[in-house]
Amino acid sequence: MSEIELRVPLGVGQALRDVVFRRGRHEYVAIGLVSHARLGDRDVLLLRQLLEFPESAYCPEAGHGAAWSGAALIPAIAAAIDLGLGIVVFHAHPHDGLPALSGDDCGSANRLVPMFRARVPTRPHGSIVLSRTHAAGLVSMPGGDIASTKIGVRWLGASIIDWRTAEARSAVPDPGSFARQLLVVRDDGQRTLANARVGVGGLGGGGSHVAHQLTHLGVGEVILVDADRASPTDRHRLLGITRFDVWFSRRKTAVMRRVVRRIGMGTRCRTIAKRLPEPEALEALKTADVIVGCLDNLHARADLQELSWRFLIPYVDVGVNIRAIDYPEPDGPRVSIGGNVLTLIPGGFCMWCCGFLSKEKLDTELDGPNRNYFENRAGDAQVVSLNGVAASQAVTEVLQLLTGFGGRGLRRADVALAEQSTLQRGFRKLDGVRGTLEEWGGTRRPDCAFCRSTLAAGAVAWASPSS
Amino acid sequence: MKPDTIAQAIRDLVSVYGDGVRTAREGARTLVSLSGVEMPPGCRPQTTPMLLVFDPDQPKPLPYVHPGQLLANGREPRSASTQMVGGESWMQFSFNIPWAEGQSIMRFVAAARQRFAQNE
Numbered sequence: 211m212s213e214i215e216l217r218v219p220l221g222v223g224q225a226l227r228d229v230v231f232r233r234g235r236h237e238y239v240a241i242g243l244v245s246h247a248r249l250g251d252r253d254v255l256l257l258r259q260l261l262e263f264p265e266s267a268y269c270p271e272a273g274h275g276a277a278w279s280g281a282a283l284i285p286a287i288a289a290a291i292d293l294g295l296g297i298v299v300f301h302a303h304p305h306d307g308l309p310a311l312s313g314d315d316c317g318s319a320n321r322l323v324p325m326f327r328a329r330v331p332t333r334p335h336g337s338i339v340l341s342r343t344h345a346a347g348l349v350s351m352p353g354g355d356i357a358s359t360k361i362g363v364r365w366l367g368a369s370i371i372d373w374r375t376a377e378a379r380s381a382v383p384d385p386g387s388f389a390r391q392l393l394v395v396r397d398d399g400q401r402t403l404a405n406a407r408v409g410v411g412g413l414g415g416g417g418s419h420v421a422h423q424l425t426h427l428g429v430g431e432v433i434l435v436d437a438d439r440a441s442p443t444d445r446h447r448l449l450g451i452t453r454f455d456v457w458f459s460r461r462k463t464a465v466m467r468r469v470v471r472r473i474g475m476g477t478r479c480r481t482i483a484k485r486l487p488e489p490e491a492l493e494a495l496k497t498a499d500v501i502v503g504c505l506d507n508l509h510a511r512a513d514l515q516e517l518s519w520r521f522l523i524p525y526v527d528v529g530v531n532i533r534a535i536d537y538p539e540p541d542g543p544r545v546s547i548g549g550n551v552l553t554l555i556p557g558g559f560c561m562w563c564c565g566f567l568s569k570e571k572l573d574t575e576l577d578g579p580n581r582n583y584f585e586n587r588a589g590d591a592q593v594v595s596l597n598g599v600a601a602s603q604a605v606t607e608v609l610q611l612l613t614g615f616g617g618r619g620l621r622r623a624d625v626a627l628a629e630q631s632t633l634q635r636g637f638r639k640l641d642g643v644r645g646t647l648e649e650w651g652g653t654r655r656p657d658c659a660f661c662r663s664t665l666a667a668g669a670v671a672w673a674s675p676s677s
Numbered sequence: 678m679k680p681d682t683i684a685q686a687i688r689d690l691v692s693v694y695g696d697g698v699r700t701a702r703e704g705a706r707t708l709v710s711l712s713g714v715e716m717p718p719g720c721r722p723q724t725t726p727m728l729l730v731f732d733p734d735q736p737k738p739l740p741y742v743h744p745g746q747l748l749a750n751g752r753e754p755r756s757a758s759t760q761m762v763g764g765e766s767w768m769q770f771s772f773n774i775p776w777a778e779g780q781s782i783m784r785f786v787a788a789a790r791q792r793f794a795q796n797e
Contacts (some may be wrong), residue, residue, distance in 0.1 A: 247764075294702050332701075456705060488759055489744055489766040496764075513761050520764045662706040670763035672699040675687050 214253045214349060214361040215377050216338065217522040219557030219666060221363040222260055223620040224631060228341060229262045230302035235270055239304070241286040243295040246334050247521055250497035253351060255329040255334055256522050256666035258295055259549060261286050275314065276301060287329055294671055296333030297326040298349075302340045309341040311348060311358075319348040323356050330670035344373055352671070366522060366555055368624045369614030370499065374401075376602035378405045379405045380430060383476030390599070399613030400428060404476070406612050409433040411486060411497035411514055415447035415592045416449075416504030416528045419601035421466045422449050424477070424502075427609060431478040431547025434461045437485040447594040479632035486510040496521055500608050503527045504601065506590065508567060508575050515561045518554060519664045524611050527552040527561070528604045530640065532591035532675050545591075547642025549600045552652070553607045558634050559652035562660040568641075596642045603638060603647055678778055683707050683731045686738075686752040686782035688794070690729075693783060704764050707731040714742075714786065717794035720748025727786070728767050737776050741767035754793060 218226065229240040234264040243259040259422050267282035276525030299322065303309040311319070319337035326335035327350055338361055345361035361376040382388065382404045392400065408429050410417050413436035424432050435592040440448070440462060448462070450469035463481035470479040484491045486505075495501055495514070502525055503514045511527060520527035530549035538544050554560060561567040610616050617624060633651030640647050655659070687709060691698045697712035709731065713724040728741040744759050746765050757770045771792045776785040 487761040670701045
């Protein structure tokens with residue numbers, strides 16, 4: 211039996227469950243429009259849009275859990291053709307444990323899927339049944355036959371909730387080492403950390419803190435991406451660096467690999483000494499469960515933002531800015547110290563929604579037509595302790611995403627700043643002079659062009675022009 | 678670019694590159710990938726995948742080649758930079774390809790190849 215993973219963005223998961231677990235005179239179905247991608251060794255379906263039938267579309271028919279008029283599918287098929295997406299029919303069997311497709315489910319899928327595939331041959335199509343804890347289905351990947359498939363589901367909400375296809379997971383190496391964080395993380399959370407893969411883009415002042423802390427937490431694998439080499443100006447803030455690293459101009463990835471190994475908590479370390487968005491860096495980060503960006507330019511942040519939204523990978527961004535005040539008050543502060551820790555959960559607000567990224571800001575960063583003309587910010591002021599404040603919060607955000615110690619709900623209300631608030635948690639502002647890290651919240655803009663075009667867009671679905 | 682122009686360009690590319698042409702839609706944009714375009718003498722490798730991005734809001738397509746494509750001198754073009762297009766890495770090397778809507782797309786591809794080689 212083949213295996214695939216289904217990823218469901220923030221807000222959509224609860225909507226899907228609300229439809230298919232609805233109680234009534236018949237079973238209810240939801241129609242998902244999906245893209246897909248091959249991420250590492252996994253085929254992943256990315257749920258982009260959810261449609262439901264009006265009550266009037268259901269037909270009372272003996273012997274069927276749910277029967278609906280053929281015309282009810284027309285809007286979904288039209289949308290799938292228009293957007294170039296696959297169609298997945300969801301329904302539920304309200305029990306715990308692995309669900310089995312009934313003969314009726316299989317018959318229905320074997321009728322519908324070839325029809326969907328004829329309309330959009332470049333995307334997967336299928337029928338998926340959810341229980342309260344697991345999923346299974348019949349899925350046809352592009353170019354493949356309809357196959358009975360184990361479905362792992364990744365629900366994105368206040369944290370990542372995984373419904374796995376198998377319980378076999380790596381054990382926690384040396385569990386005693388983590389005894390004093392178990393109150394927060396719990397045994398199961400520690401196992402989740404041991405099986406997690408976290409990507410870190412940028413290994414400077416922020417990224418070196420993040421790499422250290424992820425290792426101490428017991429994260430199973432870190433993917434460390436940075437093309438730079440150690441230089442004398444790194445010594446005041448890059449944790450773990452030695453003077454020999456500077457003398458030998460060692461790569462920052464090599465410095466951090468040594469750190470991870472010496473901490474010795476069982477964390478595997480994959481290093482990519484490339485810049486974003488070089489192919490090796492992109493391909494490695496696509497396989498991460500969470501990405502942390504500790505970057506010094508907006509273009510690379512825009513790349514990680516796109517990677518995150520396109521493949522539904524939560525992204526935590528860290529940045530600290532220190533500026534001289536031109537005309538300081540006597541005895542007043544000489545500098546302003548600002549910073550951000552953004553926790554971007556696909557389906558929630560993005561960097562474009564909250565104005566952190568804009569075309570004007572990206573253009574300002576360049577002194578020419580493309581990224582070959584970067585205005586260099588490598589000389590910006592940095593202080594180890596201030597980087598550490600922002601980076602520590604970023605790692606706490608990763609901990610929340612992976613273990614849900616602060617809550618695990620899938621609804622938008624579960625990530626709201628306060629009850630009834632339209633602001634979503636996850637936009638924290640650092641004021642290094644006052645010593646505060648304040649939650650401002652961010653707002654998802656329904657008209658955000660980036661979200662509309664990129665959320666769950668998946669890999670490009672190449673096709674022969676004749677097809 | 679008008680939709681008719683884009684459709685004609687794809688037909689022209691298929692007539693020359695045959696099965697080496699793949700297309701995809703990304704929002705309003707049409708992406709066209711050519712699996713093996715011959716580069717000017719000395720370039721390494723000698724053939725490369727090329728991506729053409731047709732945007733209805735732009736007067737001409739944007740060309741990209743596979744990252745790592747080198748000039749005859751063993752270097753990347755001076756103004757080349759790696760960009761993410763459709764979640765993939767591609768090398769952008771020039772905006773100044775002489776071409777106008779109505780001209781053959783093959784003329785654009787030829788000009789892009791030459792421009793790549795000149796960009797030292």
